[in-house]
Amino acid sequence: MKPYVILNAAMTLDGKIVTAKNSSNISGEEDLKRVHELRKNVDAIMVGIGTVMADDPRLTVHKIDANPEDNPVRVVVDSKCRTPIAARITNKDARTIIAGANEYKHEFVVSDRYDVFQRRGVEFFFSGDRRVDLTALMNHLAGEGIETLMLEGGATLNFSMIKEGLIDEIRVCVAPKVVGGVNAKTLFDGEGFDTMDEGVNLELTDSYSLGKDLILTYNVLK
Ligand SMILES: NC(=O)c1ccc[n+]([C@@H]2O[C@H](COP(=O)([O-])OP(=O)(O)OC[C@H]3O[C@@H](n4cnc5c(N)ncnc54)[C@H](O)[C@@H]3O)[C@@H](O)[C@H]2O)c1
Numbered sequence: 001m002k003p004y005v006i007l008n009a010a011m012t013l014d015g016k017i018v019t020a021k022n023s024s025n026i027s028g029e030e031d032l033k034r035v036h037e038l039r040k041n042v043d044a045i046m047v048g049i050g051t052v053m054a055d056d057p058r059l060t061v062h063k064i065d066a067n068p069e070d071n072p073v074r075v076v077v078d079s080k081c082r083t084p085i086a087a088r089i090t091n092k093d094a095r096t097i098i099a100g101a102n103e104y105k106h107e108f109v110v111s112d113r114y115d116v117f118q119r120r121g122v123e124f125f126f127s128g129d130r131r132v133d134l135t136a137l138m139n140h141l142a143g144e145g146i147e148t149l150m151l152e153g154g155a156t157l158n159f160s161m162i163k164e165g166l167i168d169e170i171r172v173c174v175a176p177k178v179v180g181g182v183n184a185k186t187l188f189d190g191e192g193f194d195t196m197d198e199g200v201n202l203e204l205t206d207s208y209s210l211g212k213d214l215i216l217t218y219n220v221l222k
């Protein structure tokens with residue numbers, strides 16, 4: 001059992017989702033509104049701890065009209081339970097689940113940070129030895145009633161999710177810009193596949209201009 005997973009991201013024409021110096025203002029205003037419409041229409045939104053550390057995102061619906069009930073459940077994939085005490089995803093604006101790995105559970109649950117998070121109502125789910133077991137996490141979220149999940153990066157988590165066959169659909173905003181840089185993260189990093197044959201095949205289902213950007217949507221072929 002797993003939610004229907006939509007990966008949404010913005011990248012430059014050269015596939016970068018952020019520069020090496022952590023600059024990531026990619027989407028135009030219209031695209032950001034599209035992203036927030038999508039946030040409003042899914043049950044949960046998930047990011048990796050790298051994205052929390054880099055951007056301190058809210059992961060709420062705040063660029064379009066919305067009620068607090070429109071906020072999706074926020075999920076952070078955080079094996080070593082490093083989510084900072086001040087991270088905005090741990091505030092009371094929406095339900096939050098931190099997914100950690102079993103090896104780091106013991107040390108975390110006796111920490112002051114864990115106490116503070118619990119008082120804020122943050123929930124926890126532990127799976128996998130040293131890295132979150134993403135399939136187990138998807139199964140847990142489905143059990144929590146989450147039918148649709150928006151994956152919002154970053155590069156490392158995107159690759160693990162697609163490698164494990166957990167992404168159903170991809171929606172990408174391609175900005176008319178090139179930044180280059182061998183150290184700039186791309187839409188999918190991780191360890192990559194060795195051959196084109198091992199790559200994940202996609203089917204283009206829609207393409208349209210939105211302001212200066214291009215929106216591409218794909219189904220992931222299984
Ligand atoms: N342009 C966009 O649309 C967009 C969207 C999101 C993030 N970003 C950018 O992406 C960058 C972050 O990407 P990143 O790759 O450093 O971090 P990430 O957000 O992909 O998080 C990766 C981390 O998740 C943890 N993790 C736990 N279990 C895992 C598993 N099974 N598989 C993979 N990871 C697992 C690990 O600690 C890993 O380092 C940020 O700079 C952010 O600005 C851009």
Ligand SMILES: Nc1nc(=O)c(N)c(NC[C@H](O)[C@H](O)[C@H](O)COP(=O)(O)O)[nH]1
Nearest residue numbers: 009010024025026027055057058059152
């Ligand atoms: N669609 C999109 N276009 C971008 O140009 C960009 N940089 C992101 N990045 C997604 C990432 O998850 C960000 O961290 C959140 O978009 C932060 O914003 P919020 O406070 O949650 O609204 N996403």
